[in-house]
Amino acid sequence: MEDVVLVVNPGSTSTKIAIYNRTGPLYDANIQHPAEELQKFDKVTEQYELRLDAIEKAFNNHGMDDYRIAGIAGRGAPTKPLVGGTYEVNKAMLKDLRSCKYANHASNLGAIIADKLAKKYKVKAYITDPITTDEFIPESRISGVPQIERKCRSHALNIKANARDAAAKIGKPLEELNFVVCHMGGGISVCALRGGKIIDVNDALLGMGPFSPDRAGALPIGGVVKMCYSGEYTQKEIEDIYSKKSGLIAYLGTSDLREVEQMISDKDEIAILIFNAMAFQIAKEIGAMTAVLKGKVDGIILTGGMAKSRMLLDRIEEYIGQHAEIYEQPGELEMPALAAGAWRVIDGKEAALEYK
Numbered sequence: 001m002e003d004v005v006l007v008v009n010p011g012s013t014s015t016k017i018a019i020y021n022r023t024g025p026l027y028d029a030n031i032q033h034p035a036e037e038l039q040k041f042d043k044v045t046e047q048y049e050l051r052l053d054a055i056e057k058a059f060n061n062h063g064m065d066d067y068r069i070a071g072i073a074g075r076g077a078p079t080k081p082l083v084g085g086t087y088e089v090n091k092a093m094l095k096d097l098r099s100c101k102y103a104n105h106a107s108n109l110g111a112i113i114a115d116k117l118a119k120k121y122k123v124k125a126y127i128t129d130p131i132t133t134d135e136f137i138p139e140s141r142i143s144g145v146p147q148i149e150r151k152c153r154s155h156a157l158n159i160k161a162n163a164r165d166a167a168a169k170i171g172k173p174l175e176e177l178n179f180v181v182c183h184m185g186g187g188i189s190v191c192a193l194r195g196g197k198i199i200d201v202n203d204a205l206l207g208m209g210p211f212s213p214d215r216a217g218a219l220p221i222g223g224v225v226k227m228c229y230s231g232e233y234t235q236k237e238i239e240d241i242y243s244k245k246s247g248l249i250a251y252l253g254t255s256d257l258r259e260v261e262q263m264i265s266d267k268d269e270i271a272i273l274i275f276n277a278m279a280f281q282i283a284k285e286i287g288a289m290t291a292v293l294k295g296k297v298d299g300i301i302l303t304g305g306m307a308k309s310r311m312l313l314d315r316i317e318e319y320i321g322q323h324a325e326i327y328e329q330p331g332e333l334e335m336p337a338l339a340a341g342a343w344r345v346i347d348g349k350e351a352a353l354e355y356k
Helices: 044-062 091-098 108-121 156-170 221-228 235-244 247-252 257-265 269-292 310-320 334-346
Strands: 002-010 014-020 025-032 067-074 086-088 125-128 178-184 188-194 197-201 299-304 326-330
Touching: 002 044, 002 108, 002 334, 014 044, 014 334, 025 044, 025 334, 044 108, 067 108, 067 334, 086 334, 091 108, 108 125, 125 334, 156 178, 156 188, 156 197, 156 299, 156 326, 156 334, 178 269, 188 269, 197 269, 221 235, 247 257, 247 269, 257 269, 257 310, 269 310, 299 310, 310 326
Parallel strands: 002 067, 067 125, 178 299, 299 326
Antiparallel strands: 002 014, 014 025, 086 125, 178 188, 188 197
């Protein structure tokens, strides 16, 4: 029998599952959950039975007799701020996730379902580098307004996984290297990674940094105040505009970068301007993080779904190509990163951290 780790990664309307040995995936699936079923639940944690049943059926249909389960890896949800690493799922973590204390997010179910499977197979469950991984230096927390503190929230799982890959290409331990990592997806996280720690990053949801396919990024404060006090919007409507209805979709009517590229091919001048502005803002944020690292940068990593766009990479690299070696690593590494985090603990290469 082969030792494996089971991986569970819940999304808004689907759950990705996989079986990994120490070298890669042996099985993977993306289970779609009926939207009309999910809409019946106020809290995502109430979807537990529905999702667990679908996950167990998928694993059983694949056949588990040839595997010896060594551990379960679940997607890390928004939790209290934590240093990066792999955490063993425990009662304190489950209590916070079940109550949706920090967020009503599908990923809350990652550790909850992982814990259930771990009990079934009599092994341990883990999460790795959750969204709220917080490794800021003190200067990074200061906003300029005492009532507002900058928060460390990012695509930490994919950022750190890609940094480990780049470090392997260089042939040095991640702890000895500095990277600027730019994850470009629905949201854009640009971070300064010093010795494997995220010491500064923009908040990609309602914070700073470049605008994205559907998020506003940093905004002129005066304009924000004016919108908020115009009497035209509730707080929720403002938050929805800035986090879901801004960026490419607000200017061009689509959040699909492929459609934007077609507009550019058709000589749409507005599309050309907005696309160039997004690349300009991404490059500007990368430059800022280069300054955070005092110019000592071993590589700039461009990753995420939008990094599949040759047009976007070329435009960004026109600005930043002289700063450091560029590593183009399109897509995301969430599933292998979750499996690898569990394996590092199981194999004794890292100690599991405790959620307190």
